Amino acid sequence: MKLKAAIFFIVILIVAPVTIQANHHISSIEKLDQISDEALQLVKSSRYDDAKKLLEYFSNEFLAYTMENHGFSIDELRIVTLAQNEAIEAMGNGSMDHDERINRVTKFRLAIDAITSTNQPLWTEMERPMMTVFGGMKDAAMQGDAENFHSHLNSFLSLYEVIYPSMKLDVPVQRVQQIDARIHFIDEYRPRVLAEETGLQELVALETDLRDLFNQMSEDEADPSLWWVIITTGSIIIVTLSYVGWRKYKGNKERERAKKRM
Template structure:
């Protein structure tokens, strides 16, 4: 009887775990879908220079987002922080009388990428920035290697790269280990600090080469074929069904052995 109770309890626990997992996953997906639609709308308005309409979309999104964030366990603390900070930046870029078009687009795009990074582990939108980011970086790299190197040219080229890097930075923090991002940050900061120091030129070029390798690895890793999240859910669900089936099979075996034992005793 104890074995039977143990099997039943195990089956119930497994079933309850997968029910909670499925419910939480579906709830987050529903909430993110609503936010994605509003973020897409805001980005389209920004690209069309309809900044007032874009701001209204983000304000509506903020209301929806605050409601979604009130649900416990739907988002991690890091996700909440990135959402709030990037949304604040996006709204700030659209407020005021003098709105800089490129800055507004980058800010709204950054927020859109964060939303996508949270909701998808498969082909994130920020990875589509590879050509633009690497193009800007190579322009800076060429400027740094030029003879003679132009300090002003290097600073301008680096600034263009840094703006694009900033657009994908919050998403990178969500998608990669902290140590990976810290190493890249250290290289970026070293280059920014010593960009105008001719005595550090050799070190700067060396750090530039290492940063190029880091960036290539970043985009390469995120574009590797990953299992579709829905496929993982099928695998997990199947695993749950197998556990339940094994529990039931164990119970049937227990019942069969008990009957044989009772029959033997009666004989």
């Protein structure tokens, strides 16, 4: 009995520190995720100064975590740092409108979730708004409706920009590059997409790539505790991006008219 007790005691001494370290690791990761979500809620409430302070606090916590755990790759650190810097810059930019600030911090929020979540990442729940906007763009192209095509395409690009860092964190680089190349082609050669059959074929190919991507990424179920974040983030995008895209399109039109007058 004394031998069994001694063995049990030794096992406890070995296992306990590992368990404590694992719990510390989980709590640190969850803290980073929580800070990013709180920053997004502050921005939604137009509390930009508070959001900036929280984002700067995140920077210190993120640095401390990476120094202690070495849990992220160089690419992950680069992508997250870039998204964070853009979010902080947006908080200090007095000329940037509210919707764009939300988009910047949403991009950061989704990137943090992509590197911290063990379930289906939040950015994959953007499939419905993204494909809805894409459907409007495709329909407009098929009907030759240039104005609606440009408006929907601008909205689609805004949404794509929000999830792009998260995609790079979760999706193989070759697949991201393939989707990115198709999107850049459609954006760069808008008149050809509207006027030529090959343009419509490119839209169909992109639609297939996007659906395959989301289907593959949706194999795991999302953590139920994150559904409220998914719903609020999706609502932000659905409500704001169509307006942002339309305004961007109108702005481009105004610049074209101004050039013609010169």
